[in-house]
Amino acid sequence: MKHDKARIQLDVEDTPKNFLNILPHLKNPLPPPINPVTEEPVSPDALMALFPKECVMQEVSSEKTIAIPTEVREILMRSGRPTPLQRALGLERALKTQCRIYYKREDVSPTGSHKLNTAATQVYYAKKEGIERMATETGAGQWGSAVALACAYFDIEAMVYMVRISYEQKQYRSILMRTYGAKIVPSPSNLTEFGRKINKEQPDHPGTLGIAISEALEDTVNNANTKYTLGSVLNFVMLHQSVIGQEAIAQFDSVDETPDYVVGCVGGGSNFAGLAYPFMANDRFRDTKFIAAEPTACPSLTKGEYRYDFGDTAGLTPKLKMYTLGADFTPPKIHAGGLRYHGVAPTISALTEEGRITPYAFNQIDILNAGVLFAKSEGIVPAPESAHAIKATIDIALEAKKNNEQPTIVFNLSGHGHFDMSAYGALMDGTLNGDVPNGIS
Numbered sequence: 001m002k003h004d005k006a007r008i009q010l011d012v013e014d015t016p017k018n019f020l021n022i023l024p025h026l027k028n029p030l031p032p033p034i035n036p037v038t039e040e041p042v043s044p045d046a047l048m049a050l051f052p053k054e055c056v057m058q059e060v061s062s063e064k065t066i067a068i069p070t071e072v073r074e075i076l077m078r079s080g081r082p083t084p085l086q087r088a089l090g091l092e093r094a095l096k097t098q099c100r101i102y103y104k105r106e107d108v109s110p111t112g113s114h115k116l117n118t119a120a121t122q123v124y125y126a127k128k129e130g131i132e133r134m135a136t137e138t139g140a141g142q143w144g145s146a147v148a149l150a151c152a153y154f155d156i157e158a159m160v161y162m163v164r165i166s167y168e169q170k171q172y173r174s175i176l177m178r179t180y181g182a183k184i185v186p187s188p189s190n191l192t193e194f195g196r197k198i199n200k201e202q203p204d205h206p207g208t209l210g211i212a213i214s215e216a217l218e219d220t221v222n223n224a225n226t227k228y229t230l231g232s233v234l235n236f237v238m239l240h241q242s243v244i245g246q247e248a249i250a251q252f253d254s255v256d257e258t259p260d261y262v263v264g265c266v267g268g269g270s271n272f273a274g275l276a277y278p279f280m281a282n283d284r285f286r287d288t289k290f291i292a293a294e295p296t297a298c299p300s301l302t303k304g305e306y307r308y309d310f311g312d313t314a315g316l317t318p319k320l321k322m323y324t325l326g327a328d329f330t331p332p333k334i335h336a337g338g339l340r341y342h343g344v345a346p347t348i349s350a351l352t353e354e355g356r357i358t359p360y361a362f363n364q365i366d367i368l369n370a371g372v373l374f375a376k377s378e379g380i381v382p383a384p385e386s387a388h389a390i391k392a393t394i395d396i397a398l399e400a401k402k403n404n405e406q407p408t409i410v411f412n413l414s415g416h417g418h419f420d421m422s423a424y425g426a427l428m429d430g431t432l433n434g435d436v437p438n439g440i441s
Helices: 053-059 070-078 089-095 116-128 142-154 164-169 171-179 193-201 209-222 235-241 243-254 270-280 346-353 364-378 384-402 421-429
Strands: 007-009 018-020 065-067 085-087 100-105 133-138 157-163 183-187 226-228 261-265 289-295 305-310 319-324 358-362 408-413
Touching: 007 243, 018 235, 018 243, 053 116, 053 235, 070 116, 085 243, 089 100, 089 364, 089 384, 100 243, 116 133, 116 142, 116 235, 133 142, 133 209, 142 157, 142 171, 157 164, 157 171, 157 209, 164 171, 164 183, 171 183, 183 209, 193 209, 209 226, 235 243, 235 270, 235 346, 243 270, 243 408, 261 270, 261 384, 270 289, 270 346, 270 408, 289 346, 289 384, 319 346, 358 364, 358 384, 364 384, 364 421, 384 408
Parallel strands: 100 408, 133 157, 133 226, 157 183, 261 289, 261 408, 289 358
Antiparallel strands: 007 085, 018 065, 085 100, 305 319
16 A cells, blocks of 8 residues: 555555445335336346346345456456545645545546446456447447447447537547447437437437437347447446445545545436445445536436436336436537436435435536636546536535635546547637526526
8 A cells, every 4th residue: 555645546456356236225225127118127137138147137136245357357457446546735725725635536547437447347247148249328438438448358349329419529539439449320320210210300419318328229139149238327337336436445544534525426327426335335434425416407416306217218228216307308518428318327316315415516617617727736637527526526615615614525537538628628718608408497
């Protein structure tokens, strides 16, 4: 174990050996996925048509921990795990705060975000089953990049449907995926029946994650030896991301600190859960506050309803009990493409309903200004998604300064913004639109 004033770094052998499952730590059993026709719980067998068998078994598991396969752990270690926990000394000085601010650096992975933690795991399980092809969707492109690399590692074909507005805004993300060997198309596409239907009805449709999910699912069921891989929402994804928070706890323990606030951005919820769930599962942190930051353009937690809804626009998925804006919701064309999903992970929704997570929503001008301040003070340009967590952290620190408080705050820097410079350019040029939500007030 070694650390200095600015950075706390675990040794590579300290990479977690187990995934942590939040389900045993909920106050009430998680409402199950249901069949939209019968409204009866969906059996695991039905999900195995889409996902690798081991992922489905993990989705319904009540075990507190699940061993990480040796091959997956080796990939995580050679891809940057354990990631650093860094003290934001520059940001603290810029805010003139006595708060101690830390950030978990998931930006150091080869694809620049936390997404490889679950992509590598899911593709490994698929490879063990003899699967030759994976289909998926991606918003901002971080998930698609991780799937493309994971498939390259295991010599599996990758097919990625990328939300059209993000495909247009973040062209280098698609090039990165193609470099790793993936095939990528903007969604709605003309490769699926549902994509052709949307394009016929609205040729200039910007796309949504719900539509892209529908296309990837249709692709999966219509192509032999193909499985669907998912980057957020379901619990097996949250479980794979728990390596983030487990490392953070060990890093805080090494310097004898306890965070008062744990902060993350939320679209589907995987990076927030990855950091927060190990803390939430540990009674030592019962007084810690958990803050979820989302966009005002797609305010699922702050403005959505807690009810059963489809995970995709075409209604191909089982219904999930979650906070949702409606499966047909089309958000404005904001740059935080990874946060443009109409719903939130059922586990995050349940924990919010229990009062254990506090959500806040921010507009993209404020969050990108927070990203600029972070870049100036810390030298790292954050992804627009991560900038939501930075904005929430700044607000907490400034409020604490007014109240003469000195809390310790940690947030998840879930990805870098190297492919998001058009967003920052629009901000600095004064051409960035404020994100007025679609019918949400």
